[in-house]
Amino acid sequence: MELRHFKYFTAVAEQGGFTKAANMLFVSQPTLSQQIRALERELGVSLFLRAPDGVRLTAAGEVFHGHAEAVLRMVDEAARATRRAGAEPNTLRIGWSPPIPRALHVPIASAFSAVYPQVRLSWQETTLPDPEGPLLDGDVDVALLRLPVDVERVLWEPIADEPCGLAVPDGHPLAELESVGVTEILDEPMPNVGDAVPESMKRWWLLPGSRNGEYPKAVGEPVATVTELALSVVLNGVVCPAPYLYVKTAAVHGFHAVELRDGPCSSTGVARRRDDRRALPRLFCELAARVTAELRT
Structure with a gap:
């Protein structure tokens, strides 16, 4: 037949x-x-x-x-x-939101280039106010992103965990602590996160879910980038949750990094669009997951 x-x-x-x-x-x-x-x-x-x-x-x-x-x-x-x-084009566009835990983008990129030497990797930094925007808009093919992500439109697989952090200005009573629980900061004022930041990201940074939907007292002018958030912490004397590496590596002085216990998940993952059926984005994500799993063993 x-x-x-x-x-x-x-x-x-x-x-x-x-x-x-x-x-x-x-x-x-x-x-x-x-x-x-x-x-x-x-x-x-x-x-x-x-x-x-x-x-x-x-x-x-x-x-x-x-x-x-x-x-x-x-x-x-x-x-x-x-x-x-x-x-398919021989270029894969990768979005990344630094800092990446343990610089995992380096072994991932090296492994992918070893397996697919004909594919050129093009990197684009994606950060606040909308780190997943370039992926959803088709400006990049895959991305290394922290939560939160739009799970209805994005396939996201975790590749690295990191603790949640809290940016605390110098001289603040919490600045001398190594860690603090979420319930201990719910009454603290926080930066005024502007409307340019997606609502899901605002909820991550400002923790309304821990206050029965209420947002904290906002202080200062609206901010929309990591640097603006850090400056608001220093200049306005407020605290702000953030991925721990954000707090530790921010290019702003005048605050401490404190671990935030029971804070929102700040895992980094590899992501691609759900409606993207092309082979290269899928192969990159699968290889990234394998490489990081091997590095953990």
């Missing part, structure tokens, strides 16, 4: 006769009839009831018709997927 048998059979079934099907397929009617008879002999059943006014499917023909259509759809999708893969 060959692919042409599925095509010939489906054409006869849909056209209701051999003459119309032969014209559609650009084959002679005798050739088409011979191929259908050969298919029936191989299956050991009659697929059509032949009559002067055309043909109808037998019960066996009805069953085979459903399977034949499914086979042709799968073959068509396989061809399209293969063409898409062959037509």
